[in-house]
Amino acid sequence: MLADDSVLERQRRDLETIEREVETVRRDLATQRAARAELARELQQAERDVASLARAGHQLAIEIADQESVIERLRRALADEQQALAREQRALADLLRAVYAAGPADRLKLILNQEDGHRLTRLLSYYDYINRQRRERILGTQARATRLVELAAAADEEVDRLRRLAEHQGRSQQKLEEAQTRRRALLAELEQTIAGRGERVAQLEADAETLRRLITSLEQREQIDAEADVQLVPIAQRRGQLGWPVPGRLVTRFGAPKDGGPMTWDGIVLAVPEGVPVRAVHPGRVVYADWLRGLGLLLIIDHDDGFLTLYGHNQALLKEAGEWVVAGETIALSGTTGGRDAVGLYFALRHQGRPVNPEQWLAARAH
Incomplete structure (x- = not known):
């Protein structure tokens, strides 16, 4: 059979998987865009609430300023009335002292003494005037006292109204801040959701394009040269006897969860220092030796x-597509290409395009 056939089958399956995932993510993105429309409506309402509260806060500030002016006017009027009351109290005291000094019997004495008529008339008029002034000042003092009480009550009422307005302004300000916080949260959620989904679609499409180019390359590759028709011991007869590609420690097992998600590892990862020789586990033909997204510098051998055996995350590839290799031959140097954080070799075994557990095919050794 052609060496490229198995690779093509595997790559086509991988491409179909990625294309299905792209379609799934696109559907999710459509759902998120619908959610974005809903978030946009909520955002619009939040902004309207912010505007309404801002207008209310502005109007409230004007009312508070007006009420402070009223309070100031009342305070000035109150001071004026207090001064007037003091003057009336002093005048009343002076009047009372004058009447008291004249004595209660003076008027009667004037009448009985039969003194000059003109003087008597003037004196009687004087007493009448004093009595009227006394009554008027007493009534005026009482009226000013009543007015003073009314003004004081009005001032207290305005002060209480000002306090209620201030409390209302505080509550309105709190609502304004809460509305602004919701606006920021909605905006951040909106941007993060759309950006994340868009980035995922772009990444999957890039992966799919890489696989398409690989498939095209393999489809164009000529049949394996007849001159390299080496008689191989079938790899199926060496199950449990294959040599390990590197002497590193096993850090990721076949079938383990991948990045905490639903996907699982279709190979194993061996931790080794950078630059360690990577060796072929069985004779075969190199059918792929290039960089591949997610696996970095990848080498694939058809047995x-x-x-197929796959060797990924290499620092450098020492073989090219089309070359034959023997078991134990150095084919690459270990590295971290393809986005790995730690140095390690990705090693996988495929049969008819399906992943199989490579640990069951490698010779037993201490881990």
Whole structure:
């Protein structure tokens, strides 16, 4: 069989998987865009609330300023009335002292003494005038006292109204801040949701494009040269006897969860220092030696009978597509390409395009 056939089958399956995932993410993105429309409506309402509260706060500030002016006017009027009351009290005291000094019997004495008529008339008029002034000043003092009480009550009422307005302004300000906080949260959620989904779609489409180019390259590759027709021991007969590609420690097992998500590892990862020789586990033909998204510098060997071995995250590839290798031959140097944080070799085994557990095919050794 052609070496490229198994690779093509595997890559086509991978491409179909990615294309299905792209479609799923696109559907999710459509759902998120619908959610974005809803968030936009909520955002619009939040902004309207902010504007309404801002207008109310502005109007409230004007009313508070007006009430402060009223309070100031009342305070000035109150001071004026207090001064007038003091003057009336002093005048009343002076009048009372004058009447008291004249004595209660003076008027009667004037009448009985039969003194000069003109003088008597003037004196009687004087007493009448004093009595009228006394009554008027007493009534005036009482009226000013009543007015003073009314003004004081009005001042207290305005002060209480000002306090209620201030409390209302505080509550309105709190609502304004809450509305602004909701606006920021809605905006951040909106931007993060759309950006995240868009980035995921772009990444998947880039992965799919990489696989398409690889498939095209493999489809154009010529049949394996007849001159390299080496008689190989079938790899199926060496199950449990294959040599390890590197002497590193096993850090990721076949089938383990990948990045905490639903996907699982279709190979194993061996931790090794950078630059360690990577060796072929069985003779075969190199059918792929290039960079691949997610696996970095990747080398694939076809061992016939539908078996492929994959070596990823290499620092450098020492073989090219089309070259034959023997078991134990150095084919690459370990590294961190393809986005790995730690140095390690990705090693996988495929049969008829399906992942199989490579640990079951490697010779037993201490881990």
